[in-house]
Amino acid sequence: MDKIQEKDKKYICHTYNRFPVSIIRGKGTTGYDAEEKEYIDFTSGIGVNSLGFADQGWADAVSEQAHTLQHISNLYYSQPDGDVAQKLCEYTGFSKVFFGNSGAEANECALKIARKYGMEKHGEKCSTVITLNNSFHGRTITTLAATGQEVFHQYFLPLTEGFRYVDAGDIDGLYAALDDSVCGIMLELIQGEGGVVPVPEKFVKEIEKICREKDLVFVIDEIQTGISRTGTFLCYEQYGVQPDVVTLAKGLGGGLPIGGILMSKKVEEVLGYGQHGSTFGGNPVACAGARYVLDKVLQPEFLDEVKKKAEYLRRKLLEIPQVVEVSGMGLMLGAELAEGYTAGEVAGRCAAEGLLVLTAKTRLRFLPPLTITYEEIDKGITVLKKVLDEK
Numbered sequence: 013m014d015k016i017q018e019k020d021k022k023y024i025c026h027t028y029n030r031f032p033v034s035i036i037r038g039k040g041t042t043g044y045d046a047e048e049k050e051y052i053d054f055t056s057g058i059g060v061n062s063l064g065f066a067d068q069g070w071a072d073a074v075s076e077q078a079h080t081l082q083h084i085s086n087l088y089y090s091q092p093d094g095d096v097a098q099k100l101c102e103y104t105g106f107s108k109v110f111f112g113n114s115g116a117e118a119n120e121c122a123l124k125i126a127r128k129y130g131m132e133k134h135g136e137k138c139s140t141v142i143t144l145n146n147s148f149h150g151r152t153i154t155t156l157a158a159t160g161q162e163v164f165h166q167y168f169l170p171l172t173e174g175f176r177y178v179d180a181g182d183i184d185g186l187y188a189a190l191d192d193s194v195c196g197i198m199l200e201l202i203q204g205e206g207g208v209v210p211v212p213e214k215f216v217k218e219i220e221k222i223c224r225e226k227d228l229v230f231v232i233d234e235i236q237t238g239i240s241r242t243g244t245f246l247c248y249e250q251y252g253v254q255p256d257v258v259t260l261a262k263g264l265g266g267g268l269p270i271g272g273i274l275m276s277k278k279v280e281e282v283l284g285y286g287q288h289g290s291t292f293g294g295n296p297v298a299c300a301g302a303r304y305v306l307d308k309v310l311q312p313e314f315l316d317e318v319k320k321k322a323e324y325l326r327r328k329l330l331e332i333p334q335v336v337e338v339s340g341m342g343l344m345l346g347a348e349l350a351e352g353y354t355a356g357e358v359a360g361r362c363a364a365e366g367l368l369v370l371t372a373k374t375r376l377r378f379l380p381p382l383t384i385t386y387e388e389i390d391k392g393i394t395v396l397k398k399v400l401d402e403k
């Protein structure tokens with residue numbers, strides 16, 4: 013254990029079972045420890061570092077903003093948040109944005125919108141939100157309630173009431189869960205923490221239809237799938253649906269904490285003065301990072317490259333004999349390993365060999381920087397193969 017790890021163990025609350033790796037700096041897709049050992053990064057900080065470590069243009073944009081105006085209360089106007097909101101709205105067709113600091117906070121805001129919309133349109137009792145089993149929406153008491161996985165609930169009861177869960181793909185179950193108390197439906201399109209499991213298109217289209225017919229708020233959590241991760245700016249573009257609310261976080265700031273809630277015309281007026289807020293929300297430095305990220309990841313050539321590299325990574329993974337199945341879309345992939353291999357154990361041995369890779373349930377999970385090169389993919393795959401062949 014190095015000095016960084018000793019101090020961490022002594023003073024940091026033990027909620028993360030960390031790999032014994034201390035990264036002190038990085039460039040692109042490579043991180044380095046104090047001994048200059050290289051680590052190929054197939055995680056991008058769980059989909060956060062969209063442009064990799066310490067991208068030059070991004071770092072310049074962020075530091076310039078820090079030297080100019082690092083924070084101003086939301087009681088006053090500033091430039092960067094408006095710029096980011098404009099880019100988001102112009103590209104997606106949504107009409108308003110609210111900025112917070114994290115994914116859970118973005119989902120909290122989406123749930124507040126769904127409830128207030130329901131109450132105003134359909135009466136006091138209209139406050140239930142349907143979410144999916146095996147979903148993940150965050151760690152606050154309310155987003156835990158939205159998360160359809162009991163393991164996350166235990167110890168923290170009672171959670172916020174007003175949630176119902178259905179299985180992804182179960183259209184009958186979806187109809188059975190509907191009644192006059194339902195104000196909205198929220199889901200991920202690829203369940204990330206749930207094991208990189210795409211939700212069937214037919215089912216998502218049925219949800220959209222129900223939300224239109226019953227005037228419910230249709231919320232898509234794109235916190236992990238968004239920001240060009242799946243080869244389109246937002247994953248729902250590939251599903252051919254149009255949600256009322258989209259939540260963003262992870263990759264939006266390129267490494268700085270920011271969450272965003274996109275609102276359609278239907279719900280843009282739901283939250284009024286004094287009904288929502290966040291001290292740090294729309295922070296100028298975080299937004300300067302996001303503005304730079306969006307300038308890059310919205311370019312058609314950039315998206316084309318993501319798609320090509322995603323196909324390449326998928327093919328390389330499928331060529332590995334111990335990989336039995338690859339799930340996911342774009343640069344959000346999951347690999348199911350042959351019997352006898354445990355994802356967590358393989359990820360641990362990869363880290364020791366200089367490859368950072370995530371797990372999700374029984375799968376290895378790959379969320380590399382969107383800027384990863386073919387050579388870096390090859391390098392990482394070589395390490396993974398070596399680790400798998402050793403056993």
Ligand SMILES: *Cc1c(COP(=O)(O)O)cnc(C)c1O
Nearest residue numbers: 114115116148149150204235236
């Ligand atoms: C990570 C994640 C969240 C929670 O985001 P935080 O920033 O950790 O609060 C919510 N939903 C999905 C789909 C996620 O992947």
